[in-house]
Amino acid sequence: MGAVSPLGLTLAETWRNALAGQSGIRRITRFDPTGWPVQIAGEVPDFDFSRYVDPTTRELAPLFPRPLQLGAAAAAMAIEDAGLDPHTLSPDRIGLSMGALTQSTEISEIERWRVYAEEYDPPRYPVVDAELDLWLPQVGIIRAMANRWNCGGPYWITSTACAAGTMALGAALKSIRRGEADVMLAGGFDSMVTETSVLSFALLGALSTRNDAPQAASRPFARSRDGFVLAEGAAVLVLEDLEHARRRGARIEAEVVGYGASMTSDHITDASADGRHPALAMQWALANARLDPSQIQYVNAHGTSTRSNDASETRAIHKAFGTHAPRLAVSSTKSMTGHLVHAAGALEAAITVLAIRDQIAPPTINLHDPDPQCDLDYVPHEARPMPIDAAISNSFAFGGNNATLVFRRFSE
């Protein structure tokens, strides 16, 4: 596994800071947010992509948009962590499954492009070159990852906003189970700390405006929560067929045992009011894993810190887990990382695996005033050492896609 996040330039550092209850939210530096309604985000500080460039990507790397850089870095670290040399495998046995979105166009570009279109007769248009080509993740991932790591097998680019990372892992799980690949590089990458993205979400009223207290802004399940905090980052997991992993003597961190996805189709940006649809994703994922709800100890919640999600998710967990719900440890690591959107599910999957490996549930920070509508055990403030045999990770998207992954401690 590999990751870059607001909590660190590696997954290990991210995990250490998460267990310590640190917040990665700061005032925005990627553009000047003076006067903006939202001036805070989870940025990846001091990220230096040049460390992750190799001869196969050197020529194009300067043109990689930031999300792709973050993704390629996470993938490089994941490959290293897995001790895998992809070139020893046949290309048809390695695939890629990523959650991503087309790079958003910045205000200055829109302004510049508009001049072309409106100030000339006939209107002129910008010339699209190799740089704009790489804005499309479906192109960029091949250039930055497939070429480098010999990934000639299944290729899924899932673009389902906040659920994309989880759904990308779900697609990878399927490809391995169906025998279509032995190894899948699966995850997500995103950097929505951009003018147009911050503005778009702010206009919807979805973002926290707690600009004076960035580290306390993301407060999932708190009565005083006022929206989510945008963040950037990437996480990639190496999923591998068990027999294949055994043959090469790989270290196994955990087993991916189930996946479920459902749709909330009654409102595009509001969470499922009664939690019915997210509950379906959890129930289907558990059924897919052949686990009873009572066998789960930890839930890495979607927990965005918006009014509607956290109440809806709480109801959904009650629906899916019934009488076992109060016994679950449920935490939202978005309280520390912010919301990595297309990468969120991937990072949270990696965190869930580490929770199982280290037998410790990361905390939900900033939960000083619990919302009575949110009545589960959210592991407030401090990480909690506890036995975790199996855990789930939830993601629910704008656009209605709900997805849940189930992980289990690996045993023969």
Add this chain to the structure above:
Amino acid sequence: MNSPSSQRRVVVTGEGLVTPLGRTPAGILDRWRDGPTAVGPITRFDARSLPVQFACEVRYFEPRQEVRNRKLLRLMVGGEDFAFRSATDAMTQAGLRPGGYDPQRVGIALGCHKEGFRFQHLYEALDASRGADGRLDRLRFIQQGVERIPPQIIVEALANAGLYYIAHEYELEGVNHNLLSVGTGGLLAIGAALQSIQDDDADLMLAGAFDSWVNWMCISHNVFTGLLSISQERPETIHRPFDLRRTGGLPAEGAAMLVLEEWEHARRRGAVVLGEILGFAMATGVPSYDHAACADAMGRCIRLALADADCTPAEIDVIHLNGEATTAGDWIEARGVRMALGARAEEIPATTIRSATGMTGVATGAIETLITLEMLRRGEVPPIRNLEEPDPELPLRLVRETIRGGRFRRGLVLQRCWPSHCAALVVGRPPAEAGD
């Protein structure tokens, strides 16, 4: 590779199309064979300064007549209205409406190529934010401009919005896939839906894709990729797949949606079965700039799709080629077919509708799947338009005159896209009719 549950057979029970050549498989096939083509001057925007000024537009489509949900229509961009209407037609043909199925067992898989919200939404805000020098003043933008931006830009920018609109209309609650792609997305969506039904995650899936290349960004991008021709000859004859003088194609737009259904489920409710989806596979050429590696990937993905369909090259009766008509692309494709099918590649009639519809982007695979099913039902294979001098280095049985009266049981649909991804789908006539 067969999964344990692949005894669940997947059939097509609904078809919806919005293409430059029309909207029914029969009508489209006739017009592909007899013309006229859909090529015309670009009318959607002023393209006079672009190197490409002709396109295959969907001229007959009046969005307000086609999409009754006005609230959703206002939010639709980039061909989402084509997809929505195609879904409506497919569901209507399949005899399905909300309340008539278990929404938890019905899912959706959509291929798309989404680029963001309409920039025009920001223009008014930008105009209200100019300093004395006429330039954009950032502070003024935030203080005075932003309030003029419609909050809907976030919804327009969602890559999964098209999927949501359809799911909303049909109250779908089941499994779902929203796949970004440059060109293979239509086949990927059908493949993902096939697998979802085979694996018992759903009984019924809406699957398909939409795209529109008739905008400056897609045209500029695909002049860069070399997929669009900048030839100044007679526009109707520009797109000539597998021809010695091929130079690329013309931009187009469209969508296709299929209702895929588990066969028993379809039989129980007495649905009319239009065809069967038998197998799917995909592959990526790595490294992407290596043509031989790309041909390898094409060959590999055809072999895997045949294996997935449990069928041999001898059982394939027609090939629907990608036919992007670039020098390298057609070579890679022909080479891949040859590698996978051996000498049989010279016997199977191979054609493509591409030179009649234009470059329909991500929608192509879904459109061509439905047209291939129509070819199988009719026993008729129309020729590749504009193919005058077949490239001798591409040893396929390229169809140059309509073949009629054949007994075609199975078809192979191929897609390749920038920069090196490819996918293959094996389709068949309705199971009962095929006698197996």
